[in-house]
Amino acid sequence: MYWISKGFIFTKVDSLVHKLDPRVKLLISIQFFILALLVSDLIDLAIIFTGIILFANISKIFSKLIRTMLFAVLFSGIILGINIIAGYSFIYSLQIALRFVAIVCSTSIFFLITSPDELEYVLRWFRIPNDLVFAFVTAVRFVPIILMDALQIIDAQKSRGLELEKGNPITRIKNFVPILVPLIVNEVIRSGELAEAMEARCYGVVKKPTVLYELKLNFNDKLAIPFCTSIFILGFFLSI
């Protein structure tokens, strides 16, 4: 679980892509997302996956993306199975399943190359209300913390004789009750404390708070936008 979960958490990496303006990163991710939605046959999907893997390598996040991919493959297996049972051909079902993996990967790429701070700047740039931005960014920021909490709880319950891998599937699901209850309780307590701490630091007093950094496009950003967009337009017209 820990291995897979690392595929969803941002860590700072020294790469060309990580240095880009977060709006450019969002643009690239959206372009991948649209292409993943549009393509239908297996060859197009293979091209999309090659593009995603190539981009992940340039961004030095491939080892993380592979975890996200594996996670998505687990779910795509269910999609494949349901489609086959519903009477669709194997090839068509496979295309749908792979498209799902491509969509998950294109979304994951954005969160792997964009820090929660950058995410906040992007959302503010779109003039999304301050409260919504804060709630969303805080949720993203708390993912690794909740994960660490979950691991601590698993350790604590294992020390009291809990064996998660023991028993039939229903017993295994029941085994998670001692993990989920303290996890939810902890997070509810934490969110209450966070709200109080924010209020204690004057959160909400000013309708539109100022920001320390302003987003600015540099030379690399100005180069990346036309380059990626031209590839996207090419892919767009080839896929329709």
Added chain:
Amino acid sequence: MIEFKDVNYIHSNGIPALKEINLSIKPKTINALVGSNGTGKTTLARHINGLLKPTSGNVLVFGKNTKKISVASLSKRIGMVFQNSNHQLFADTVKNEILFGLNNFETDSQIIKTRFEWALNFFDLKKYENTSPLKLSGGEKKRLCIASVLAWNPEVLILDEPTVGQDQVQKGKMLEFISNLNKQGKTIIIISHDLEFLWSLKPNVIVMTKGKIRKTGKIADIFSDDELLNQTCLMRPQLLDLWMKLNIKREPPADITKAADIIRRISGS
């Protein structure tokens, strides 16, 4: 009883947490793991009940290598109480919380009943038997966590920061019950920054810095080493500090009342 042989542990992110650990913990002793934050104290303790396996080297518990035994079978003999009580409590009542570990480890219903009653009474939780653990105060939650571990009668008890969030009365009770458990033949391992608390227990001290064991020995020897204390960010207990400043040769007692008597006797007043 517990032996670390050339143990190294590297976290999944590549950061080494334990380096060349060689340690032997004798049965029926009280041991304290001390050191500044992030020195690997909890990581070391988690090797004892097999939650973590060494990257290299071996940890032998009761003569068995932890790499070859499950956490559950080790936990039956080694109880570990975690620092954050909220990480453990999940049941709807105090009763079910205590019974959780007992039911996992014991099959004899008579033993379960006896041990449950013992834990409830020993930790003064009888009045909360049918209360939700989440409604208890911080100190009561801590007691419940310890009760739910001691209920199955492990031979070794590991306590991670047992005094955090406890008032002076609760600390006093904690001190008393740790001493009692030790007299009953249990091996105690305490991870703590509360050196005043540790001083009263007179444990064997294991000082850690940057994933290594810096020094082991009797608490009085450790705390008389100024250089070690400076390097490990530890502060000498006030009573011992006073003793050293007064240049009294004999070992200081565990509590302040006895210390005051000795000082009065020496000064002739």
